[in-house]
Amino acid sequence: NKRPPLSFTLVGKFFLLGLIGSSGKILFFAGVQYSSPTLSSAMANLTPIFTLLLSLICRMETLNLRRSSGLAKSLGTIVSVMGAMVVTLYKGPAILRANLPSNLLHHFLNSQQSKWIFGGFLLSINSLVSAVWNIGQAATVKEYPEEMTIVFFYTLFVTIQIFIFSLIVETNPDTWKLKPGIEIVAIVYAAIFVSVLRIGVHVWCLHKKGPVYVAMFKPLGIAIAVVMVVTFLGETLYLGSVIGSVAIVAGFYTVIWGQIKEKKNNDDQEQQVRDGSLESSTQRTPLLKTNINKEEGV
Numbered sequence: 001n002k003r004p005p006l007s008f009t010l011v012g013k014f015f016l017l018g019l020i021g022s023s024g025k026i027l028f029f030a031g032v033q034y035s036s037p038t039l040s041s042a043m044a045n046l047t048p049i050f051t052l053l054l055s056l057i058c059r060m061e062t063l064n065l066r067r068s069s070g071l072a073k074s075l076g077t078i079v080s081v082m083g084a085m086v087v088t089l090y091k092g093p094a095i096l097r098a099n100l101p102s103n104l105l106h107h108f109l110n111s112q113q114s115k116w117i118f119g120g121f122l123l124s125i126n127s128l129v130s131a132v133w134n135i136g137q138a139a140t141v142k143e144y145p146e147e148m149t150i151v152f153f154y155t156l157f158v159t160i161q162i163f164i165f166s167l168i169v170e171t172n173p174d175t176w177k178l179k180p181g182i183e184i185v186a187i188v189y190a191a192i193f194v195s196v197l198r199i200g201v202h203v204w205c206l207h208k209k210g211p212v213y214v215a216m217f218k219p220l221g222i223a224i225a226v227v228m229v230v231t232f233l234g235e236t237l238y239l240g241s242v243i244g245s246v247a248i249v250a251g252f253y254t255v256i257w258g259q260i261k262e263k264k265n266n267d268d269q270e271q272q273v274r275d276g277s278l279e280s281s282t283q284r285t286p287l288l289k290t291n292i293n294k295e296e297g298v
Contacts, residue, residue: 018157027126035119043123045084050131072258076251083247092239141207
């Protein structure tokens with residue numbers, strides 16, 4: 001297969017995707033600054049809902065509530081998001097107490113309490129922007145199915161846009177000096193795994209499965225985060241984390257089952273249409289041969 005030509009229009013679409021992505025990053029960090037990481041984790045799970053609604057509006061997804069697949073997709077999305085809300089907003093009694101100290105993490109999660117409503121508003125807008133990015137990215141990949149090229153231009157434009165925005169906002173030259181230690185490690189990790197690897201896998205999955213399928217992994221990340229926090233940071237495991245994680249996984253696989261069943265139904269319908277067309281063609285062929293034989297006999 002030949003690579004499709006790279007036109008100025010496509011580069012413009014890559015620039016818009018970068019603008020949407022950079023705006024989402026700025027809104028996310030601003031929302032965390034005005035509220036807390038706990039609230040940002042909860043509000044981020046609005047992205048699957050926004051993505052599903054936008055996909056229905058753009059006719060990229062179908063939702064027939066009369067079929068079991070449509071009910072599974074809608075109910076699975078709601079259950080998954082509600083489970084993520086439980087993980088982040090409800091603790092409950094402690095189930096497993098860790099031996100490692102977790103005062104630093106607890107202080108960090110509860111240190112920023114000012115301007116909570118404004119921060120939540122910014123985070124909700126970020127969820128909507130993320131849903132728009134999923135839809136736009138899926139449409140772009142469908143038009144230009146070269147994932148790594150899209151990742152390259154997207155990362156390039158996001159870097160340029162955020163760099164210009166940072167120069168305008170942050171005028172103090174001392175803040176641009178990197179300190180050795182955890183800051184450099186965090187920047188290198190974010191550059192390799194967050195900006196390149198994650199986006200590459202994200203774009204590839206958008207091309208293969210669609211935006212709703214990709215967005216459903218966001219609540220699943222909350223359950224993974226709970227396991228990582230308990231294992232490596234020594235955080236206590238609470239009942240709310242267990243209940244929410246189970247709900248997230250159950251909702252996630254319910255949506256996956258709905259999409260698989262919907263795809264199977266569509267494939268069966270297409271096969272029936274092909275079989276019907278073949279039957280009609282075979283029925284017409286003997287009549288045609290009979291008429292030809294009659295003409296030759298005459």
